[in-house]
Amino acid sequence: MDSLSSINELFPPSTPLGNEAANSIDEMDAEDFLALMVAELENQDPTNPNSNSDMMGQLAQFGTVSGIDELNASFGGLSSALTGGQALQAASLVGRSVMTDSNLGQLTGAANAQGEVEYSLDATVDFGDSTAGGNFYVQDLSGRLVYSAALPASAGGQLPVRWDGRNAQGELLPPGSYRVSAEAVIGGQNTAASVYAHQRVDSVAVDGAQGAVTLNLANGSKVSLEQVKQFL
Known part of the structure; x- marks a missing residue:
């Protein structure tokens, strides 16, 4: 049986040489992480290989970062939806x-x-x-x-x-x-x-960052929704 010339035959590089690696772990996706893990296998000392616990720790770290990114994206979408809903509700107050x-x-x-x-x-x-x-x-x-x-x-x-x-x-x-x-x-x-x-509401302003709604009244004053005692 012919011996394998290198571990490359078992784990061929998934990324062609010359491609730039991700700048940080926050920018890595699953493909980048697998390429990094293969590179570690290729370059580790055969007499002193990385322990399974180290590899599992790296997997856990990647999974945590990936999960946080997905959670942040979900909250970002929820925040945008809530702000959009507030804008629609506030717009219905114009003229009232x-x-x-x-x-x-x-x-x-x-x-x-x-x-x-x-x-x-x-x-x-x-x-x-x-x-x-x-x-x-x-x-x-x-x-x-x-x-x-x-x-x-x-x-x-x-x-x-x-x-x-x-x-x-x-x-x-x-x-x-x-x-x-x-x-x-x-x-x-x-x-x-x-x-x-x-007071008649002439226009409304929605702060997307803070989620605050300001009512611009006919007398030139501005009030928040919390300052309104009653909608007529």
Whole structure:
């Protein structure tokens, strides 16, 4: 029987000579790893071969790195899917109104069924406890009171209010930003009540890296989804 001239006849190189090896273990695939293992077999000392435990350790190391790469790829795909889902949900908010902690409202106009432009500023008064009534106030940005109205008695909770943009003389005021406030009569005393202006969502921005959604409101402010008290 002819003897084998070299171990190459048993384990021929899988990669032609001259090809560059992978730069790091992170860039290696299964074919690169097998080529490396064959090279170790070819060059080891026959009188002192590598132990089986060393070979198994190398296999385990390669399997761990490969598994981590696959896991990272899976999480990357999941993150992209979640970000895409958030973007679609956020886009559906454009044109809708939201309620935030701000009392800065926006007087805007919209055409009604007859084609006439109607102006309005919407807000919500939070009475909290029961009240014998109260008052609703609108001020321009200089602090001048431009409108006030009586509020009905309430058993408590939230009361939606709407201002048509006209002052006490019936004159239509310019569209824009106005501050709203209210007071409630509780126990015979006037007490400040919380007022939340409604704002239209003009656009949204999604941070792909952080997964955060920012709403750009009609009054020029920006809020996160966590700052929204209610979607209207």
